[in-house]
Every structure is written in structure tokens, then in C-alpha cells.
Amino acid sequence: MTKEDALPIDNAHQTRARVRGLGRNPALPDRLVPRILAHPAASATDVIHRREWSDELFDIIAAHPDGRLRAMLAQAAQVTAEQRVRMVDDPDLQVVFALLEGPYTRRPQPLPVWAYHKLAEHPGLKRMLRFLHPPELSSAAVAAFTDAQDEEIAAWARTSDEPEPMTAERARAIAAADSVWEKANIALEPVLPADVVAALCADPDPKVRTYVSMRPELSEQQRTAIGYQVSTNDRLPRLAWVLEAGGEQLQRCVSSAHPGLRRSAARNKRLTADQIAKLAADDDFPVRLLLCENQEAVPTDLVVRTYLEARVITRSQLLAHPSIVGGDLTRYADSPHWGARALVVLDRHAPAELIDRLSRDEHPGVRSWVAHDARLSQERLLELFEDPETTEAAAANPNLPVEVMEAILEAPIDTGNPPENPTLVLGHTMPSHEPITEI
Structure with missing residues (x-):
């Protein structure tokens, strides 16, 4: 096979896609790394962080x-x-x-x-x-x-080991001032005068009321009366007292109507199987996400469903969960959700025949996930490499011939008019989700 046979270049867009994929290829020879780092279409972040x-x-x-x-x-x-x-x-x-x-x-x-x-x-x-x-x-x-x-x-x-001590006088001064951030910051202090707690409970800012509503001494009725506001998009603090809870106190947190308590409970390492099952069915997406991120004893279906629903920038970390790494993912090969079908490639025991079948899936997302799988035959790999929809993923396949890798880097490209750099816009870390009940 010659370089010319292996790499017909249609346009600069395709060349750029192949260079990006090559940057993620774990089999890229050391001698080619300096060359790809100097390439105008390469992502230096991918090259450096993935090898x-x-x-x-x-x-x-x-x-x-x-x-x-x-x-x-x-x-x-x-x-x-x-x-x-x-x-x-x-x-x-x-x-x-x-x-x-x-x-x-x-x-x-x-x-x-x-x-x-x-x-x-x-x-x-x-x-x-x-x-x-x-x-x-x-x-x-x-x-x-x-x-x-x-x-x-x-x-x-x-200064990180010597925080300013919280005195009653300082707490009262903060509670009477206008800084929402400072008032929310002291709302969970373990020891606060009763008059300061009462003032924070009646604060006009919902963030302050929400924070103080998560204090351990409050009953469910008292929390509700405070008028806290929690949405799926809100990031709440980790509650140290919930993380350390056990027995009946932990059960009250798991069963609480307050999402903040349940979110911290999902991180607690003392959860029983029944408590994990209850939180796994929680209506609050962050509870389910935190449960998957912090508990190993959750079912594969929950982790897969949470991954498919997630829009957080750390969602890919769910794919390292033990229930994914050691789970049977071949059962998703016929899922109606293309994202679930794509996850089959993470199953180390999936047969090559199934991988080949999924490489011909109707959805380009599935074909792209499969295109970098080492179980593909070289013939099928090169077919995917020629397909504009999967060429980038195929370029990341460790079985890509070295002569093809070299041809990618030697292909002509217009360096005078590169595409605009993509911009990552970070908004809510937990945007609205479409719940997935069947996979």
C-alpha cells in the first residue's frame, strides 16, 4: 500500500479532521509527535494529554x-x-x-x-x-x-491553615451587612448564635435562605418554612455534617425533601443498598449524578442513563465507573438510543463481529465511536477512514498504518485561512436534562 493509495485527500476540512484524530492516536510514534505539534490543524492539548x-x-x-x-x-x-x-x-x-x-x-x-x-x-x-x-x-x-x-x-x-476565627460579633456584623456571598458563606458555620441563624432564615436573598436551610439542627418543617429555592442548575456546597452522618441521621438526609441534603447524602460512603436504591430513583438529576460519581455499588443501567442525560463537562468521567469498566455493555447493542449503542465499544469482551456490525450503524455517532476500536479489521478501518463522517475517529485508531499517519501529516493544507478557533462557552454546569427511562 502506498501513501497515495491510502490517503486520497478531498479537501482541507478532511485533512484537518484527520490531523485532529491522529493527535488522539495512542500508537502515534514518538518521532511523529514533534511534527504533529507543529501542524496548524493539530490540537496540542489532545496530543500532550492523551499519550x-x-x-x-x-x-x-x-x-x-x-x-x-x-x-x-x-x-x-x-x-x-x-x-x-x-x-x-x-x-x-x-x-x-x-x-x-x-x-x-x-x-x-x-x-x-x-x-x-x-x-x-x-x-x-x-x-x-x-x-x-x-x-x-x-x-x-x-x-x-x-x-x-x-x-x-x-x-x-x-493563610490556608489559619482561617479567621468566627466570633459571635463577627457573625452578627456579617448577617447585618449587604454581602450575599459572606452571609451565605457563614450560614453553615457549625456554631452560630440563634439570633444570627434567625436573621439569615429571614434574609431577602434566596441564596442565603437556601444555605441556612441546610443546617443540621433544623427539622424538615423548619427547612420548608424558610422558603429555600433549589433548581437543577444550582451548585450547592458539600455538607460536612451529612458526609459524616450515619444511622438514623443519614436516613433522614436520604429521605429529606431538601435536594441539598440528598445531594450530599449521595456522596456519603456509609450508604446502605436500600439507600442507594432510593437515591438512584431520585427526581433530582444532580442527586443521581453525584451518586454515580461517588458510589461504586450502583447498577450499570443507572450510570449509562446518567451519562446519556448529563450535560456537565465532567460527564466523560462516568465512563471510568466500575460498573461500566467491568459491566456487560453488549446488551445495549440494539438500544433505541444511539449513545447507548456507542458505549458497547467500552466492553472489552464484546466480540469483533459485534464491533464490525456497529461500525455500520445507521447513526454516524455510533460509527465514529467504533472507528477507533482496535478490534476492527484493517480493511474496515480504512473504509471508515475514507468516510468523511468517520475519518477523524478512524485516524485515532491504534491500528492505523504508520505510512497513513505520515501521509496525514504530509497532506497539503491551506495555512493562510484556518477555521476560527472553537469557543467553549461555560454556562450552567447542570443544565436541564431530558430524562431517559429506557435504554
Whole structure:
């Protein structure tokens, strides 16, 4: 097979799609990574965050003249702490902050204390302290900064461990002032004078009333009387007292009419099977979402249905749920919902014949999901590669021939008039959903 046979280029749009897909290909050879990072159609974020890094390739990109790329590398999920620590002498402040924030993973490996002390010596760091709050950096970095040689940096870090104490006088002053944010912030303080609680319960702002209505000492009747307002789109705080609840108190939270209590209850690790089942049938979408995000003992159907309904930017994390990773997803092959049919490719035990069948599904979304699956025959893969609707996904298939990968990068493209960069608009994190009852 020649490059010309494998890659008939129809237009620049198709070339760009193939380059984007190639950037996500886990089998992209190391020698092609610098080339794709220099390609005008490539997504550097995809290339850097979706691959494992050899020490040789890491050192090449760590020395790249573009500080933006180096900062991405410093936070890539697959980069090890041993590799990241080799960047502590980087002169670019954005790289320093990337190292201090840490990688975008659930359990990031911290750098050694000496490395954080070294980063604290960057001349631009102190100028930025007044614009930062300690939670904006990794907990390991802040902890290391508390005994940094520079006293200004050490004092900044210690502010996260020494919050201003809440006194009765301070609470009354906040409750009598106009700051909705400050009043909502103190509404869940464990110890508040009764007159402050009463004032917050009667506050004209619904946010303040909603926050104070989630106090542990209130009865269901008292909560209702406060007149709180909670919508599906509202982000509510995690209630420490609910997360620590057990026994009868936890049952009251699970059965509460207040969505805020049920949302925090969904995170509680002491939930019984009956309580999980009750929350799984909750009318409030965030309750079901939080249940899937925090409980392993939820059925596969609930996780799949929640994934299909979700419009949050973290929805893809649901696909790492144990009930998805170890579940039988082949039962969705004939689902009326194309999104459920597409999930069959996540089942490691799905036979190649079924994968091939789904690669011919009537919905292009299903075909695109299947196009990057390694169980496809090379013949079928190249057919999908030629299809404009699936060519991007097929370019991400690890079985794509290397000569085709090279041809993608060599294809002519108009660099003088690239498409406008897509804009990600972040509005509500929990927009309205269309409930899915059957899959």
C-alpha cells in the first residue's frame, strides 16, 4: 500500500479532521509527535494529554521554545513526577504555575519538597501572590511553601491553615451587612448564635435562605418554612455534617425533601443498598449524578442513563465507573438510543463481529465511536477512514498504518485561512436534562 493509495485527500476540512484524530492516536510514534505539534490543524492539548511519555520524548518537548506547550506537558496526566521535576528550572512563569498546580488527575503525584522550594524562588512568583488563593495550587505545593525560605511566600501559604476565627460579633456584623456571598458563606458555620441563624432564615436573598436551610439542627418543617429555592442548575456546597452522618441521621438526609441534603447524602460512603436504591430513583438529576460519581455499588443501567442525560463537562468521567469498566455493555447493542449503542465499544469482551456490525450503524455517532476500536479489521478501518463522517475517529485508531499517519501529516493544507478557533462557552454546569427511562 502506498501513501497515495491510502490517503486520497478531498479537501482541507478532511485533512484537518484527520490531523485532529491522529493527535488522539495512542500508537502515534514518538518521532511523529514533534511534527504533529507543529501542524496548524493539530490540537496540542489532545496530543500532550492523551499519550504516555518516554523520557526521551519528554525531554524534547520540555525543551520546546513554546512555553504554552511546556506548561501543558507539566500538567499532562501521563507524565510522572520524576519527569515533571526535571522542569523546575524552567524560566517561564506559566510553566512554574503548571508545576505548582499539578496534573489534572484525581490522585496526582506530588513533587518532592525541595522542588517546590526551588519553584518558590522564581522571581515572578511573589508578584503574583496577591492575585492567588492557596486552593488554586496543589495541596502539596502549599504545604511545602509554609516553610519556604522567603517569609512572604511562607506567610501566604499559612493563610490556608489559619482561617479567621468566627466570633459571635463577627457573625452578627456579617448577617447585618449587604454581602450575599459572606452571609451565605457563614450560614453553615457549625456554631452560630440563634439570633444570627434567625436573621439569615429571614434574609431577602434566596441564596442565603437556601444555605441556612441546610443546617443540621433544623427539622424538615423548619427547612420548608424558610422558603429555600433549589433548581437543577444550582451548585450547592458539600455538607460536612451529612458526609459524616450515619444511622438514623443519614436516613433522614436520604429521605429529606431538601435536594441539598440528598445531594450530599449521595456522596456519603456509609450508604446502605436500600439507600442507594432510593437515591438512584431520585427526581433530582444532580442527586443521581453525584451518586454515580461517588458510589461504586450502583447498577450499570443507572450510570449509562446518567451519562446519556448529563450535560456537565465532567460527564466523560462516568465512563471510568466500575460498573461500566467491568459491566456487560453488549446488551445495549440494539438500544433505541444511539449513545447507548456507542458505549458497547467500552466492553472489552464484546466480540469483533459485534464491533464490525456497529461500525455500520445507521447513526454516524455510533460509527465514529467504533472507528477507533482496535478490534476492527484493517480493511474496515480504512473504509471508515475514507468516510468523511468517520475519518477523524478512524485516524485515532491504534491500528492505523504508520505510512497513513505520515501521509496525514504530509497532506497539503491551506495555512493562510484556518477555521476560527472553537469557543467553549461555560454556562450552567447542570443544565436541564431530558430524562431517559429506557435504554
